[in-house]
Amino acid sequence: MRLRNKPWAVELVNSHPESVLQNPDPEKKIDWASRFEDFSKPLEIEIGSGKGQFITTLAEQNPDKNFVALEIQTTAAGIILRTKLEKGLDNLQILRGDAANLAAFFDENAADKIYLNFSDPWPKTRHEKRRLTYKSFLATYKTVLKDDGQIEFKTDNAGLFAYSVQSMNNFGMHFDFVSVDLHHEKPEIVEKNIETEYEHKFAAKGNPIYALHADFNE
The missing domain is CATH 3.40.50.150 (Vaccinia Virus protein VP39)
Structure with missing residues (x-):
């Protein structure tokens, strides 16, 4: 379901490149090790995270793991980011991109x-x-x-x-x-x-x- 565009969410996403990776070049591999404090932890991915209730709860309950929320909508990414920042979830990264490019990411x-x-x-x-x-x-x-x-x-x-x-x-x-x-x-x-x-x-x-x-x- 497409969410109504929220200017605040777009602004929040744009101001936090350390937490949200937007439309990365599929020709270049992402350096995930540089985006997590401890990349030796197990990595789990949610494809299509929506507003992020699931993935943010999962990240909060499992600090011994790393998580990536893959979501194509900027507004949804902003809502996830807001929760991430409020809860201090250093083990969660947000990837704004298309699931069709998963193997490139x-x-x-x-x-x-x-x-x-x-x-x-x-x-x-x-x-x-x-x-x-x-x-x-x-x-x-x-x-x-x-x-x-x-x-x-x-x-x-x-x-x-x-x-x-x-x-x-x-x-x-x-x-x-x-x-x-x-x-x-x-x-x-x-x-x-x-x-x-x-x-x-x-x-x-x-x-x-x-x-x-x-x-x-x-």
């Missing part, structure tokens, strides 16, 4: 986990290649993730979930966890779940939340 075997939360379902068949669980994206994730890396995916869209399960299965991925009603799983699973803004809204309406964890191990 990160080295091979760079990340331990990739999060796909409430991605655009692109329901029309002619837009299949834009879905973030299409086979070309899966191939990119496999390159960017470490050998034991994992994808965590959540959506309220039953069609996208069914498509994603089939796409990942066809790609030969292994499923560690699959749920068609995440908020009614065992208490220990529900307690660990960090909601996104959209997730909270959809769940409040009684919509089931679909989720899966998958990796590329045979």
